[in-house]
Amino acid sequence: MSGEGGGGRSAIxxxxxxxxxxxxxAATSPAKRMxxxxxxxxxxxxxxxxxxxxxxxxxxxxxxxxxxxxxxxxPSRIETVVLSMALARLGAVQNPVLHIYRxxxxxxxxxxxxxxxxxxxxxxxxxxxxxxxxxxxxGLDHPPQLHVAVEELPEGDxxxxxxxxxxxxxxxVRWIYYTSGTTSEPKGVRHSDGTLLTGGRGLAxxxxxxxxxxxxxxxxxxxxxxxxxxVMVLAHGLSTVIVDAFVPQAAVEVFRRHGATMVGGSTAFYxxxxxxxxxxxxxxIIPSLRIMSGGGAPMPPEVFFEVEREMGIKVAHGYGMxxxxxxxxxxxxxxxxxxxxxxxxPVHGAELEVVTPDGSLxxxxxxxxxxxxxxxxxxxxxxxxxxxxxxxxxxxxRTGDVGHVRSDGHVVLTGRLKxxxxxxxxxxxAKEVEDLLYAxxxxxxxxxxxxxxxxxxxxxCAVVETAPGAEAISFQEMVEHLRSAGLMTQKIPEQLEVVExxxxxxxxxxxxxxxxxxxxxxxxxxxxxxxxPPG
Numbered sequence: 001m002s003g004e005g006g007g008g009r010s011a012i013x014x015x016x017x018x019x020x021x022x023x024x025x026a027a028t029s030p031a032k033r034m035x036x037x038x039x040x041x042x043x044x045x046x047x048x049x050x051x052x053x054x055x056x057x058x059x060x061x062x063x064x065x066x067x068x069x070x071x072x073x074x075p076s077r078i079e080t081v082v083l084s085m086a087l088a089r090l091g092a093v094q095n096p097v098l099h100i101y102r103x104x105x106x107x108x109x110x111x112x113x114x115x116x117x118x119x120x121x122x123x124x125x126x127x128x129x130x131x132x133x134x135x136x137x138x139g140l141d142h143p144p145q146l147h148v149a150v151e152e153l154p155e156g157d158x159x160x161x162x163x164x165x166x167x168x169x170x171x172x173v174r175w176i177y178y179t180s181g182t183t184s185e186p187k188g189v190r191h192s193d194g195t196l197l198t199g200g201r202g203l204a205x206x207x208x209x210x211x212x213x214x215x216x217x218x219x220x221x222x223x224x225x226x227x228x229x230x231v232m233v234l235a236h237g238l239s240t241v242i243v244d245a246f247v248p249q250a251a252v253e254v255f256r257r258h259g260a261t262m263v264g265g266s267t268a269f270y271x272x273x274x275x276x277x278x279x280x281x282x283x284x285i286i287p288s289l290r291i292m293s294g295g296g297a298p299m300p301p302e303v304f305f306e307v308e309r310e311m312g313i314k315v316a317h318g319y320g321m322x323x324x325x326x327x328x329x330x331x332x333x334x335x336x337x338x339x340x341x342x343x344x345x346p347v348h349g350a351e352l353e354v355v356t357p358d359g360s361l362x363x364x365x366x367x368x369x370x371x372x373x374x375x376x377x378x379x380x381x382x383x384x385x386x387x388x389x390x391x392x393x394x395x396x397x398r399t400g401d402v403g404h405v406r407s408d409g410h411v412v413l414t415g416r417l418k419x420x421x422x423x424x425x426x427x428x429x430a431k432e433v434e435d436l437l438y439a440x441x442x443x444x445x446x447x448x449x450x451x452x453x454x455x456x457x458x459x460x461c462a463v464v465e466t467a468p469g470a471e472a473i474s475f476q477e478m479v480e481h482l483r484s485a486g487l488m489t490q491k492i493p494e495q496l497e498v499v500e501x502x503x504x505x506x507x508x509x510x511x512x513x514x515x516x517x518x519x520x521x522x523x524x525x526x527x528x529x530x531x532x533p534p535g
Contacts, residue, residue: 001352001405012235016340017193018088018227020048020225025234026168032211033239035078038254043078045237048085055086057156064117066091066165071110071144073097073129075244076221079153081230083119084221086153088174088193088304091165095176096222099124100506105186107136109178110144112382114187118144124153125245139406170194173379177224187223188382198376199224199233199325202347206329207293209262209318211237215286216255219265220507224322225296241417247270256286264294267396268304268313268509271445275468277311289313291332295343296319296508298413298431301436304340310489319343319413323378323390327352327370328411342410350374352411353396355402367404367414367429371396371527387463402429420448420514421458427461428491436485437462442473447502447511448493451521459525461495461518465502472498475528 012028015021030046043051063072074080086446087094095113097106110118118137130148137143147154165172168266175191209215215238219225241258243251246269255263263286264270270292277285292307295318304315316330316339330344338344346352350414351373354362363366373396378386389397402420403413414429420427430448436447444467447492466472472483475496482492503515 001346001409008238009109010235011168013204015197015415016170018085018169018197018231019163019164021178021197021234022052022085022089022379024323024359025237030212032237034233035081035240035242036258037078037241039242039249040246041078043082045234050083052089053158053161055082055153055156056089057160058154059086059090059092059156059160059418060161062117062154064090064092065396067094067164068092069115070116070117070119071095071113072102072113072149072222073099073106073133074100074119074121074149074222075124076217076219076226076242077244078242078414079149079151080221083149083153084226085230089161090165091172091174093174093176095178096226097178098222098507099129100181101178101180103132103136105111105178105180106132107139108175109188110136110187111140113176114142115144117147118179119147119149120165121150122148123137132145157507166194170197176382177322183449183518187386190379190382191224191325192379194377195378196227196325196497197231198374199320199347200228200430201235202326202349202376203228203231203318204235204328205348206318206326206331206344207232207262207291208332209236209238211259214237214238214259215262216263217242218250218251218263223507224320224325225265228320228325230527236252246272248276252276252285255289258420259288260286261288261290262293263289264292264315266294266296266508266510267303267317268297268504270295270299270307274303274306274310278468284312289291291316293505294316294452294508295329297510298434299343300435301340302334302435302439314339317343319401319411319476321399322378324350324372324399326350326376329401330395334410338408338410342406342412344411345409346411349376349424351396362404364407365404367402368419369402370399370403370413371409371477372399373397419446419449421460423450423453423460423490425455425457426490433460433462433487433491434481436487437464437478439485440473440481442467442470445502445511447513447516448470449513449516449520451495451517451525453494453525456494460491460493461497461516462493462521463497465500466498483494494527495525 026049036042096220173190177189196199206530293316328344354368356368370488419430453459503512
């Protein structure tokens with residue numbers, strides 16, 4: 001199926017490059033505030049364009065030009081966005097590096113891209129990035145020049161700049177994002193201005209934001225969601241609050257001060273805002289707020305209803321990945337049922353197929369692997385072998401995600417191929433069990449994984465965080481809750497582990513299931529609750 005998305009279009013949408021998008025917005029709304037940070041520093045669209053040109057001239061004086069590989073590992077700050085668009089103005093090949101990456105991932109990225117320059121924040125949030133960069137550089141055959149970029153960036157005379165990249169280079173690879181493998185080398189994902197523009201336009205059209213809105217960037221701008229969001233900001237001309245680290249209580253204060261109308265990032269962000277609201281239930285913590293949005297991790301339906309009930313707003317959840325910035329997105333025009341139970345419709349330009357294990361196309365409502373084709377799909381990987389493995393014979397990207405398309409065109413994700421637990425030959429969706437368990441009052445969060453089992457092949461294990469102020473759920477309570485919810489007996493977990501906190505990454509707080517499988521797989525299994533569910 002093909003995505004049509006929603007929302008209106010303007011000439012700004014038709015910009016042929018990220019830099020042209022900056023130019024068009026600056027010409028349309030030069031005095032409108034674009035970004036404001038936690039310290040109340042702000043920059044208008046016109047000032048942003050000028051600042052990018054000045055910095056681009058400074059970078060060019062350092063030897064950076066079209067095609068130059070440049071890496072940067074910086075927090076979400078106004079200066080980071082300026083640096084990135086200054087590099088886009090030059091046509092450099094930039095490699096944004098997540099702040100959580102350390103020696104292994106950073107050294108691999110610098111070595112593979114051949115970066116001639118590497119921008120870091122010095123010391124930030126207790127870690128010395130410059131020291132790490134120096135250590136890595138000392139071991140490289142062609143070490144990059146290292147630069148500390150906080151509030152000061154290189155400057156030069158914009159009149160010395162060559163023309164911006166030509167329109168016919170929009171599909172040239174100018175962005176490389178690395179995804180960190182747990183047992184293999186990081187994968188370098190190759191993007192162009194064209195792929196990022198299309199992904200961002202899909203987000204913008206689905207959410208239908210306006211210049212009266214105030215958005216928020218509390219996630220790492222170095223994430224693939226960074227350019228997604230920036231395209232929406234530039235396309236619709238909305239002001240955006242940017243914070244360099246997400247600390248819930250502090251973020252709420254900043255967003256309230258600046259009248260944010262949309263916040264989010266991922267399911268963990270929604271839950272963090274809910275927790276802040278529960279501390280002061282008498283009135284909205286951010287009175288201007290009208291919607292949350294995000295993606296990056298599954299959202300249990302109950303989260304939508306909790307947000308609506310306790311905060312009086314809706315959640316529009318979406319689906320994307322480093323390789324495809326936007327695949328589907330919920331819309332404010334969707335029904336509550338659609339917003340709670342799906343990840344929206346395919347965004348404009350996305351062609352989506354669901355393929356069953358035997359290679360046939362799935363019927364409506366039938367699960368299979370989701371595959372995507374369209375102008376937002378990456379240009380492959382830095383490793384050609386990975387590229388060949390990741391696209392099927394029709395040019396569709398194999399996402400590795402399992403789900404189905406409903407009769408209303410909305411997409412439901414039911415797990416990853418590797419998250420399908422095969423218990424005695426029965427396929428069990430981890431997400432189905434997670435969504436039901438999350439609705440229990442004693443469950444704060446939950447992850448369900450399959451663990452090796454000599455009798456069953458895999459057994460189903462539920463790992464639960466206890467809800468604030470509640471007692472830990474017992475094995476028998478879990479079983480009774482799932483049975484009363486109508487879950488097949490064969491799908492009820494044989495094992496329950498209650499933990500203080502689920503292991504998560506530091507970007508979008510996604511649960512690290514591989515870590516759970518690794519740690520729990522080494523633990524002897526003892527039947528709980530006096531009996532194991534039959535099957």
